[in-house]
Amino acid sequence: MAKLHIHGVHAPGFILFFVSLQYPLLLLALSSAYTTQTSYFINCGSRESQNYSNRSFVGDTGSDSISFTKQGTSAQSSSQFSSVSPIYDTARIFRNPSSQYVLDVINKGTHIVRLHFFPFASKGNLSEAVFNVSVKGLTLLSNFQIPSRTNSPVVEEFLLSINSNKFILYFSPQGSSFAFINALEVLLVPHGVVPDSAPRVGISGKNSSNYSGIPSQVLRTVYRINVGGNEVTPVDDSFLRSWDPDDNYIYLPNAAKNTTSYVGNLNYQYGLDRYLASEQVYRSAKVMDKSAWGLYPNTTWNFKVSANARHLVRAHFCEIIGLSLNTVHFNLYIYENFTEPIDPYGINGIQRPPAPFHYDYVIQPGSSGLVNISIGLLNANATTEQLAYLNGLEIMEIIGSWNSRFVPSGGDNQNKHIGLIIGLVSGSIVFLCIFVSAAIFIRKHRKPKRTEISVWSPLPALGRGNSYCKLTEQSTHGSIVPNFHLGLKIPLPEIHFATNNFDPKLLIGKGGFGNVYRGTLRDGTKVAVKRSELGSGQGFLEFQTEITILSKIRHCHLVSLIGYCAEQSEMILVFEFMEKGSLRDHLYNSDFPYLPWKQRLEICIGAAQGLDYLHRGAAGGIIHRDIKSTNILLDENYVAKVADFGLSKSGPLDQSQTHVTTGVKGTFGYLDPEYFKTLQLTKKSDVYSFGVVLLEVLCARPAIDPSLPREQANLADWGIMCIQKGTIEQIVDPVLAGEINPNSLRKYGEVAEKCLQEEDEERPSMGDVLWDLEYALQLQQTTVKREMYDDSTTDGSSILTLSTMRKLPSLSEDAVEEDGVAAKGEDSSMMSTSGVFYQMKRDEAR
Structure with missing residues (x-):
């Protein structure tokens, strides 16, 4: 039976955890004639020995030959059987700041050290552990953490020379976290495996x-x-x-x-x-x-x-x-x-x-x-x-x-080392105080430096994680990066690094422009990488348009452009990664859990804010031109962000101005019928498309479904017919049954109907749409249940009273400004109410 000794020393302010392993050589059944001289195979946190891949892992607790005073705790998998190996069913947990395994080294020389990690399901969540692993004077793993979705063990392997009688491995939890390990291997290899x-x-x-x-x-x-x-x-x-x-x-x-x-x-x-x-x-x-x-x-x-x-x-x-x-x-x-x-x-x-x-x-x-x-x-x-x-x-x-010759003291000398450690700690505290004081003095007296953007420094995503954001993040006077052709350029090798050479396993979508990959930049930023492909429906003009537009705008409800690459015939766009995918993914034909009605309203409001900013607040005004549920993305907090600006048109926009195009661009089912007939593109074309999205959100079905009867195949036509007949509740997503306040549903239906009018002059502005959607949300949240056809002004009085409105400043069309972004080209009647509503939201935020 392999012998294992665990010793501990308690000192003020810290605990030292020693595991000293001393047992006969394990003869390995290897494929070659070589037999390792020193070999340790430890089944951490277990009383049992387990065989795995031709070696026997010895449990580090529970044997007559094992004694200990202080030690880390053990954890057991809640699963009855491991899908990998029994050595991953247990783990040793360390919560003390200086926990250690100490191994007796029989033969000096180069050793392979393997650390096995697998965050199995247990009473505690091992994937939350954040810790360092080190040897004397050198950190092997820093701020190490195993992802919770890991389906297979993580094995970290090191080669190092041990020239002392003891080998100490330190486990240091970070902050209030803990450390863990499932199995540990240490084995000697012949001289020359590592070249001189x-x-x-x-x-x-x-x-x-x-x-x-x-x-x-x-x-x-x-x-x-x-x-x-x-x-x-x-x-x-x-x-x-x-x-x-x-x-x-x-x-x-x-x-x-x-x-x-x-x-x-x-x-x-x-x-x-x-x-x-x-x-x-x-x-x-x-x-x-x-x-x-x-x-x-x-x-x-x-x-x-x-x-x-x-x-x-x-x-x-x-x-x-x-x-x-x-x-x-x-x-x-x-x-x-x-x-x-x-x-x-x-x-x-x-x-x-x-x-x-x-x-x-x-x-x-x-x-x-x-x-x-x-x-x-x-x-x-x-x-x-x-x-x-x-x-x-x-x-x-x-x-x-590292200092491989370090030998830990033991027996009578331990108290001496404890005193030495306390002295070192005290001295370190004094030194730290001096260092902090000097740093404060330097900070107060130094001259501020102007920050420069590197050649491919990624722009930060400015999402705030709520349904309202200020527009000061980007003014109308120019790009956040003046020379965006340099500030946003990312070298192709960096793209290969982020996507693991466009690993097919990282493919998350495919659109008209090309494939979309999940990637990670060197600083850990998660990104979505859109790579064009030959023969795709979109090309250089769309590529250039998206860079031009997104370099000028920045809003928490618009997907941020981090950079682009145009090397070796590649056209690549890099965006902030949207963890929850597209809005459509959460509505139908997917395995995602359903979205509650309140959350659907908040998503629509967020998308409307982004579009309203494009129409009124962005530099010169922008028409998105391809609004649909797949171009509204959701971050990890389900905050909606409008994406895909490859078809967008920019320039001064007001009620009287249009863009005359030579060909209709957009997606069938979302296209503005007037734009389709006249080729005259206005911002009200986006409003029509957004109306189709509103019906998608309500009904959880695609814009065009040829499998349905003719009168139901086109969602816009079917939705308007049901709204006008007063049967809107019959087209609601069945999973929302009994969840929607009838007045909220009525207001929402009115908004969708207005957006889907044949004539663009009869459609509301995005500012109006936003106001009405916020109002529908307030109706949903009110605790007073009213009949289906109560008067809306009465219903809204509990939310927006006349006395409240009189307390707010009078706002005219020329005076309204969204945190520094002038709101031009709206009806004065709309601006008065919309401006009041925005002012209320800002007051609430404060």
Whole structure:
């Protein structure tokens, strides 16, 4: 039975949690002859030992050979059976600020350390844990947190040199949070697995000197790829490593093809070679496709890594595809500016293939955070016998050096160290006070600096998370970024980084412009990336229009443009990410829970505010031209934001001005019939489209449904008919039955009917629509239940009394201003009531 000792020391202000593991060597059933000298496999928070992937994980509690005084608590999964492995059914929970595992080290040298995390369902939510994991003097994981939707374990792997008798792993909860771990592995690897030095390669090419002292650094595994093959599990690897397929990282899949698995013997040249990668990695490869040489001269793999951090890159090769001896020669490229000729026979002295070999490099990617690795032919006039291949890739971040010789004190010396720690803490507090005082003094006396926007600095999303926002976020006098062509430009490599090279798994939608991907910028900002495609219904004019318009406007009910990219024939737009998708997604044909009536009203009000701003407050006035439920998006708080401005028209707008177009643009079912007949586009065209959306929200059905009877197929026609007949309650979404205040429903129906008038002069302005929708919301919220056909002025008296209106300033058409945005071109009658209503909302906000 493996022995495990847990010791603890209590000191004022902190608790030290020690777990000392001392037990005989575990003989691993590995696929190779190598047996690890030091190996720890710990099933954290458990009394039981569990077998997993050819190793036995020993429980860290509950054995006669285990003693402890103070320790972290254990957690048990609420599920009866784990979908992954029993080692993920338990966890050790740490709530103290300086919790530790302490392991006895039998053999010194380079070790692999693996930390297993899986936030299973339990009494507490493990996905809420935020913590650091560190060794003496170096943080391995900072502010680490596992996403709640993780369906598989997260394994963090490090390679580090241990040159003391003890190895201490610190778990530090952040703030009021906690730390946890499901399983822990520590195993010794042979000398030479980590190279002493390697050539330096940057974006501009190879440096003259090598990077030395790599074994003294801590390496964090970022990628381990079986190029051209399937996933390799720990059972088939000497050091119990996992290798992922390369499908998600290859740039042009058609440029190469996978080889069939090689079943013969591998001729290792050196004893260490058989441990550097799994045999499965060397038995498969990605080979450049001869038929694609003319189109794809290189085969490239792209990887996202930490920006400006050094990484050890190891490329694995094994000659399993040669037609005859000395026929395979090719180039390995890094960033296209560094070339390594690959000659398996001349350089490596291989006499009898297939023989595995590898190349190591230390790469610094710069601010792009991208690593590009390619293989290609030696020359353009390639013969049929010239081939290029790659078997495997490893990328490990060099995160720094640490004090591996630190040995914790014990027994009689513990009190001395406690006193030392208290002294250090006291000294740190004094130093902190001096530092804070100096910082305050400097802050008071320094001159303010003007903030400059970087070449691709993303603009902040200005949503406030409520249904009302001030319009001072963008005036009518220009763009928030004067030279938006520079301020909003994002380099293509950054787009690849954010979308993982347009990973199909991140595809969240498809429209007339092209595909839409979910992405994450380097600062953690979630974005939606719209990428045009050849043959799409929209093109450069729409691309240019959206950039031009969105660079001029900023409003909490309009989706914010973060940036754009126009490189290498790409047209890409980057927007703030809307967590809840489109309004249509929540109305019909989806698995989303239904929206309550009050929330639907708030969403309509938010969208109306955005449109009203476009018509009256935006620079010169803007007609959206494609209002529909799929272009009204919802953020994580269900705040509505109008999106997709590719068809918009901008310019001075008032009641008498129109845009005469050469072709009707928009979406069938939402098109203004007068615009369709006359080709004269006005802002009332948006009002008509918004009226269709209002009916969609009420009825939860599409604008056009050819499967329905003829009189019901067009939602606008059917809705107006039911409203005029007084049967509006018959078309309400069935899930809203009994939920809508009848007076709110009546007012809402009136608004929709006005919006859908044939003649644009008979339709209200968006300001009127907004006022009426707010009024419908107030009717819904009133506690007084009235009959269906009570007089609306009586009904509204409890909300907006005459005495209240008299207390507000008199507002004329010329005097009304929305927080610095002049409201032009509205009827004076509308402006008086609308202005009063807005003033009330501002007063409420205060």
